[in-house]
Amino acid sequence: MVSLEQKASEWSGVDPKDAVAIDEINLFEKLGLQTFINLSTNFYIRVYDDEEEWFRSIFSNSNKEEAIRNQYEFFVQRMGGPNLYSQRKGHTALIGRHHTFPITHKAAERWLHHMQQALDSAADIDEDSKTKMINFFRHTAFFLVAGVELKNQNKGTGCKNCSHHH
Amino acid sequence: MVSLEQKASEWSGVDPKDAVAIDEINLFEKLGLQTFINLSTNFYIRVYDDEEEWFRSIFSNSNKEEAIRNQYEFFVQRMGGPNLYSQRKGHTALIGRHHTFPITHKAAERWLHHMQQALDSAADIDEDSKTKMINFFRHTAFFLVAGVELKNQNKGTGCKNCSHHH
Numbered sequence: 254m255v256s257l258e259q260k261a262s263e264w265s266g267v268d269p270k271d272a273v274a275i276d277e278i279n280l281f282e283k284l285g286l287q288t289f290i291n292l293s294t295n296f297y298i299r300v301y302d303d304e305e306e307w308f309r310s311i312f313s314n315s316n317k318e319e320a321i322r323n324q325y326e327f328f329v330q331r332m333g334g335p336n337l338y339s340q341r342k343g344h345t346a347l348i349g350r351h352h353t354f355p356i357t358h359k360a361a362e363r364w365l366h367h368m369q370q371a372l373d374s375a376a377d378i379d380e381d382s383k384t385k386m387i388n389f390f391r392h393t394a395f396f397l398v399a400g401v402e403l404k405n406q407n408k409g410t411g412c413k414n415c416s417h418h419h
Numbered sequence: 420m421v422s423l424e425q426k427a428s429e430w431s432g433v434d435p436k437d438a439v440a441i442d443e444i445n446l447f448e449k450l451g452l453q454t455f456i457n458l459s460t461n462f463y464i465r466v467y468d469d470e471e472e473w474f475r476s477i478f479s480n481s482n483k484e485e486a487i488r489n490q491y492e493f494f495v496q497r498m499g500g501p502n503l504y505s506q507r508k509g510h511t512a513l514i515g516r517h518h519t520f521p522i523t524h525k526a527a528e529r530w531l532h533h534m535q536q537a538l539d540s541a542a543d544i545d546e547d548s549k550t551k552m553i554n555f556f557r558h559t560a561f562f563l564v565a566g567v568e569l570k571n572q573n574k575g576t577g578c579k580n581c582s583h584h585h
Contacts, residue, residue: 258509269509276506331505339497340442343424343435344559349514349566393510400515404570 257348260399264358265391272392274385281334286325288377289332293325296371300364308363311354332386347393348400356401361394423514426565430524431557438558440551447500452491454543455498459491462537466530474529477520498552513559514566522567527560 262269281289301317303309312320326337327345338345354360368390372383428435447455467483469475478486492503493511504511520526534556538549 257512257515261509272509273506276502331502333502336442336497336499340439343427343438344513344562345511346423346514346562346566347510348512348518349423349569352514352569396510396512400512403515403518 257396257399257403260402261392261396264361264398265395267388267392267395269392271388273389275332275389277385279333280382280385281329281332284378284382286329286334288375289325289328289334290321291377292371292375293321293328295374296324296368297321299367299370303363303367305363308360311360347397348403351397351401352404354401356394356397358395358398361398365391365394423562423565423569426568427558427562430527430564431561433554433558433561435558437554439555441498441555443551445499446548446551447495447498450544450548452495452500454541455491455494455500456487457543458537458541459487459494461540462490462534463487465533465536469529469533471529474526477526513563514569517563517567518570520567522563524561524564527564531557531560 258269261267262272265272297312297317297320300312301309323338323342326341330336330338330345365387369387372378372387375383378386424435427433428438431438463478463483463486466478467475489504489508492507496502496504496511531553535553538544538553541549544552
């Protein structure tokens with residue numbers, strides 16, 4: 254069986270080693286909480302303003318402030334800071350918490366486009382940290398594509414006889 | 420929609436606040452790596468030796484040493500220590516990584532039975548830490564029951580016409 258990680262690496266083009274380069278230094282200690290808040294705020298302003306309606310609509314049932322906080326708390330927790338996300342919300346459960354969203358390859362690329370723009374405009378993040386972070390984000394985005402695809406396979410897509418069950 | 424956390428709290432009987440009491444102190448700093456290795460080793464010896472074949476068989480395709488390491492690295496990461504699990508394996512993705520296991524209410528209780536025994540026999544863990552940990556484990560076990568149930572709903576269980584798809 255091809256693992257989620259293998260799929261994530263293949264689809265993202267990011268080597269597994271590069272995906273965890275965020276752990277080579279403590280990015281939270283290096284950058285500080287406010288930098289993560291700024292990044293997620295900048296990112297979600299772009300997302301909720303996206304000219305591409307199909308992408309913007311993925312977030313239409315989510316509260317923007319809540320989305321920002323969920324994201325930067327997860328980043329802080331994953332990049333060497335305190336477990337802000339888990340202390341407030343419980344397990345990060347990345348795949349479980351994204352299972353209702355239509356995370357296609359195209360959606361992952363659009364997500365990454367906005368995150369790249371947000372990183373490009375972040376004067377408070379050095380180039381080395383940006384490289385580490387975008388590799389992590391890219392790998393993670395396709396890890397979620399793989400995780401959500403798994404769920405859709407389980408749904409038995411294409412069977413018209415039982416579509417009322419889903 | 421009832422969230423996974425709400426289901427986990429209801430089924431486990433553990434208040435959400437008690438489930439994250441593990442964060443009130445840094446349990447990794449208090450207990451140290453070896454204590455977590457001991458606990459997971461003790462736990463899996465019991466699991467792989469379980470007289471209940473239905474439960475033991477859940478783990479029959481997993482390597483025992485790998486299962487032990489996966490578990491204590493996750494515990495260390497979640498309870499204040501370094502991100503050992505994510506540095507080696509990527510996202511913890513608790514629900515995504517358990518989706519192939521038949522995690523029923525009964526299986527959660529059996530898992531917790533063995534973990535309680537393992538904790539009871541752990542002379543290197545104080546009573547307060549044991550209480551915090553078992554509440555976290557209990558809540559987490561039923562969080563996974565809820566997460567896996569979600570997947571089974573998606574599978575359209577009970578539709579005989581499309582069983583060949585699953």
